[in-house]
Amino acid sequence: MPSKRISVVVTRRLPEVVETRLKELFDVTLREDDTPMTREELVHAMQVADVLVPTVTDAIDAGLIGQAGNQLKLIANYGAGFDHIDVATARQRGILVSNTPGVVTDDTADMVLALMLGVTRRIQEGLAVMQTGEWQGYAPTAFLGGRLGGRRLGILGMGRIGQAVARRAAAFGMQIHYHNRHRLRPEVEEDLQATYWDSLDQMVARMDVISVNCPSTPSTFHLLNPRRLKLLKPSAVIVNTSRGEVVDENALTRMLKAGEIAGAGLDVYEHGIKGNPELRNMPNVVMLPHMGSATVEGRIEMGEKVIINVKTFADGHRPPDQVLPGML
Ligand SMILES: NC(=O)C1=CN([C@@H]2O[C@H](COP(=O)(O)OP(=O)(O)OC[C@H]3O[C@@H](n4cnc5c(N)ncnc54)[C@H](O)[C@@H]3O)[C@@H](O)[C@H]2O)C=CC1
């Protein structure tokens, strides 16, 4: 089918340059207001489109896929994580799914370091006194944080983002440790100067900072559960830019309140988009609104990836970033 005739529905506003290119290439329906589609709107989109371009804000579950029209052949996700799409059900219906890996890696890894520094160097508290005008002037003993250099970083999920975090953290003088579903090849491990822990429990118990970088899947749900969180040193800091579901947020909140964990840097949340409300007023918690990959450059590159996936599919080939159920 010539790509011009492919009907594409996009669920959210995308950068203008991406929307313009989509219009040039396809018969595209763009979102006018930048709110997530309602379930009814998603059902309609999936009944009229050959290709749906959703984002992480759209839960494309089995119920929705069951109502998709027979012409829906590709779900080309605008984002790397695809835990919000029931890939197995889509596959059963003969619908391909693709994502946008790689182009989000550096930006998200940068934000991991920003969160680590934000928590360990007490940036939140510094910002607050400047914003309220309460600062009384320099004092040698005020706002003392901890140095990242020399600390042990445990990366949970050593894929693209995990490895990019490792490289950045090494430049800050941190010691790199990781737990991953599969051990890295020896040459990659050596290049990253990373120590592998087969046992997540053992790694967690020995780290100063944990960075969560695995996807959200049934096997990673609450990987950091209350029992594992209790293994952390009281001086440890957790940074989560992956998905909220990997960390038991209520247990994390309780432990932060009790001083059993030193701090947390969070970009993603388990309980709604805003996370547990009790996290909000803690000086040792830095909360961001899911902006790990939010750069102008990254968002355009994500759009380019979507376009390549849709165009390749429209030209009769497999989308280069096709994801399969087993990949989770
Ligand atoms: N905050 C943000 O804006 C962004 C968040 N993300 C999140 O980051 C996640 C990771 O992205 P990438 O690094 O590109 O993915 P990736 O697939 O390259 O890496 C994920 C790693 O986690 C490992 N893993 C999977 N299950 C595991 C388990 N049970 N135990 C230990 N390790 C496990 C995999 O083996 C892989 O090495 C995405 O799935 C997404 O949820 C991605 C981009 C932006």
Ligand SMILES: O=C(O)C(=O)CO
């Ligand atoms: O790509 C993703 O998975 C995100 O969370 C947003 O970029």
